[in-house]
Amino acid sequence: MESNKNKELQLLGKLKVLGEIEVKTGLRIAGPTTGIKIGGIDQPVIYDAFGKPYIPGSSLKGKLRSLIEKKEGVELNKKDSAHECNEGEKYKSCPVCKIWGIWASENIKDVHQLTRLYVSDVPLDEKSITEEMKRNMELEYTEIKMETAIDRYKGTALGGSLRTIDRVPAGAIFKDMEMIYNVFEEEDKEIFVKIFEAMELLEDDYLGGMGSRGYGKVLFKNIKIYWNKKEAYESGKLMETIINDSFSTPREIVENFESIKEKIK
Numbered sequence: 372m373e374s375n376k377n378k379e380l381q382l383l384g385k386l387k388v389l390g391e392i393e394v395k396t397g398l399r400i401a402g403p404t405t406g407i408k409i410g411g412i413d414q415p416v417i418y419d420a421f422g423k424p425y426i427p428g429s430s431l432k433g434k435l436r437s438l439i440e441k442k443e444g445v446e447l448n449k450k451d452s453a454h455e456c457n458e459g460e461k462y463k464s465c466p467v468c469k470i471w472g473i474w475a476s477e478n479i480k481d482v483h484q485l486t487r488l489y490v491s492d493v494p495l496d497e498k499s500i501t502e503e504m505k506r507n508m509e510l511e512y513t514e515i516k517m518e519t520a521i522d523r524y525k526g527t528a529l530g531g532s533l534r535t536i537d538r539v540p541a542g543a544i545f546k547d548m549e550m551i552y553n554v555f556e557e558e559d560k561e562i563f564v565k566i567f568e569a570m571e572l573l574e575d576d577y578l579g580g581m582g583s584r585g586y587g588k589v590l591f592k593n594i595k596i597y598w599n600k601k602e603a604y605e606s607g608k609l610m611e612t613i614i615n616d617s618f619s620t621p622r623e624i625v626e627n628f629e630s631i632k633e634k635i636k
C-alpha cells in the first residue's frame with residue numbers, strides 16, 4: 372500500500388453549516404469573575420464586547436468533541452478524561468482527531484494534521500428575548516438565580532455559600548451558528564456526519580455549567596448545509612444551494628445523511 376507520508380492533502384472544498392441554538396433551560400457559560408460585582412452578581416455569564424451574552428465557539432466545539440469521544444470509545448489518554456491520538460497510524464483512522472484537531476502535533480510526524488472543523492462564536496439574537504420574558508428577568512439579557520455552592524466531594528452545601536448566578540433564560544435563541552468544515556479527502560465526507568451525531572448527543576446533555584442542576588439544555592434548529600467546492604471559489608459561485616433539503620435538525624440530518632452526502636461532490 373502506498374504510504375500516506377508523501378501524499379499531499381489538497382482542499383477539495385468547504386462545507387458550511389449554519390443554524391440556530393435554542394435555549395431550553397437556563398444557559399450558563401461562565402464569564403471571567405473580576406472580583407467586581409456587576410449588577411449584584413457573583414458569577415456572570417460570558418458577554419461580548421457589546422455587552423450581550425454569546426456562546427464561545429471554543430465552548431461549543433469542545434463540548435461536541437467530549438461527547439463524541441465518549442461515544443466513539445476512543446482512548447481517554449489526556450488529563451480531564453480527554454482524547455488525543457499520539458501516533459500517526461492511529462490518527463489516520465481517528466475521526467475525532469481529524470475533525471476536531473490535535474494539540475501535541477509534534478508526536479505525529481508522518482501524516483498531515485489538518486483540522487477539519489472550525490466553529491465561530493454564536494451571538495444572542497436579541498429579538499428572541501421577548502417583553503414577557505423580560506418581566507421575569509433581573510438584567511437586560513439574563514436572569515439571576517440564587518444557588519447554594521455544593522461541596523463537590525461530600526455533596527453537601529458549603530456553609531453560608533449562597534451565590535448569585537447569572538444565566539440566559541429559556542426561550543433565548545443564539546444565531547447564526549456558523550461552522551466551517553474543510554474537506555481534504557474523500558473520507559472526510561463520510562465522517563462529516565459525526566458533527567451531527569455530536570449535536571444529537573448534546574441535545575440530550577447540557578451546554579455550559581451546572582448541568583447537574585438542570586441548566587444548559589439546548590436544541591439545534593434550522594440547520595442549513597452548503598457545499599462550496601474548490602472551483603466555486605474560483606468562479607465566485609458560492610453558497611448557491613442548500614444540500615440538506617428540508618432536514619434541519621441533527622436527528623433528521625443523521626437519519627438522511629446518505630442522501631446529503633451524495634451532494635458533496
Ligand SMILES: [Zn+2]
Nearest residue numbers: 455456465468
Ligand atoms: Zn484520535
